Amino acid sequence: MTAVLQAQDLGKKYGRRWALRECTIDIPAGHVVGLVGPNGAGKTTLLKLAGGHLTPTSGGITVLGGPPEGDRARLAEIGFVAQDTPVYPGLSVADHLRLGARLNPGWDAALAGERVGRLGLDLSARAGRLSGGQRAQLALTLGLAKRPKLLILDEPVASLDPLARREFLQGLMEAVAEQECSVVLSSHLVSDLERVCDYLIVLVDSHVKVAGEVDGLLDAHHRLTGPRRDPDRLPADQHVISMRHTDRQSTIVVRTDAPIHDPAWTVSRLSLEDLVLAYMDKPAAVRRAALEARR
Numbered sequence: 001m002t003a004v005l006q007a008q009d010l011g012k013k014y015g016r017r018w019a020l021r022e023c024t025i026d027i028p029a030g031h032v033v034g035l036v037g038p039n040g041a042g043k044t045t046l047l048k049l050a051g052g053h054l055t056p057t058s059g060g061i062t063v064l065g066g067p068p069e070g071d072r073a074r075l076a077e078i079g080f081v082a083q084d085t086p087v088y089p090g091l092s093v094a095d096h097l098r099l100g101a102r103l104n105p106g107w108d109a110a111l112a113g114e115r116v117g118r119l120g121l122d123l124s125a126r127a128g129r130l131s132g133g134q135r136a137q138l139a140l141t142l143g144l145a146k147r148p149k150l151l152i153l154d155e156p157v158a159s160l161d162p163l164a165r166r167e168f169l170q171g172l173m174e175a176v177a178e179q180e181c182s183v184v185l186s187s188h189l190v191s192d193l194e195r196v197c198d199y200l201i202v203l204v205d206s207h208v209k210v211a212g213e214v215d216g217l218l219d220a221h222h223r224l225t226g227p228r229r230d231p232d233r234l235p236a237d238q239h240v241i242s243m244r245h246t247d248r249q250s251t252i253v254v255r256t257d258a259p260i261h262d263p264a265w266t267v268s269r270l271s272l273e274d275l276v277l278a279y280m281d282k283p284a285a286v287r288r289a290a291l292e293a294r295r
Ligand SMILES: Nc1ncnc2c1ncn2[C@@H]1O[C@H](COP(=O)(O)OP(=O)(O)OP(=O)(O)O)[C@@H](O)[C@H]1O
Pocket: 014, 015, 018, 019, 020, 037, 038, 039, 040, 041, 042, 043, 044, 045, 046
């Protein structure tokens, strides 16, 4: 399958500080990709690089087969919905649709009109008077009516209540199924990502910690619980992702493709949230140093 987004040693520096470093990913087309990580991890930076809004400092990125920056034809195939649901407060819903039609060569006016009607948005209402959920839906409509091959959404549901979030994500999934476009979506709400994403990227401290299809990742990660054990004594093919110890017990998340036969361990499967938290967990050495510094 062709790649929708490829990055090779991609990096972006703001001043002297790296916002994204050594990012190498290869995302096949046809996925809904969840991008997750703590505040400041570099998610928006990666999405802006993919949307052609930023120039890489190092490495390269190709989207839909070529570098996105400055390529108008390619940018027309990328829908980008920035953080904080970017709409113009002083313009009406109808103005937004007119603007969308003027700016986008592939604009699907029928789709935009049908969606706005189905959502019950008043065409004459100014965007600034809409609720957060309605504004998010308007921004999504503008992104979808471009008929993009790739839709990028930066924290689209952050300000929405649980019901509005569910409706937004349901609308997104229906539209994606109809249009057969790929989606990259960032969010802090892993339970939402769990519902809609089949591909995951975890970004921590400007580095990609893990990326891959959700089912494959869940099959390859295990939580081991048992008598306290030094992780150095685990088999070489069990890669330790996170660990917690009490005086008597160890809980270790490992990645391995091999079966785990050690009878001392109780082996359990992770949820997507467990998996994300394991990668976001600070290494034990860092935790120990922080603890000692506080003493
Ligand atoms: N325009 C900018 N100028 C300087 N530094 C920036 C700029 N934009 C982002 N940064 C820095 O780059 C790093 C990554 O920021 P980015 O917005 O990509 O993170 P994020 O993962 O999207 O965070 P959040 O979850 O809080 O939205 C942060 O340290 C941030 O302070």
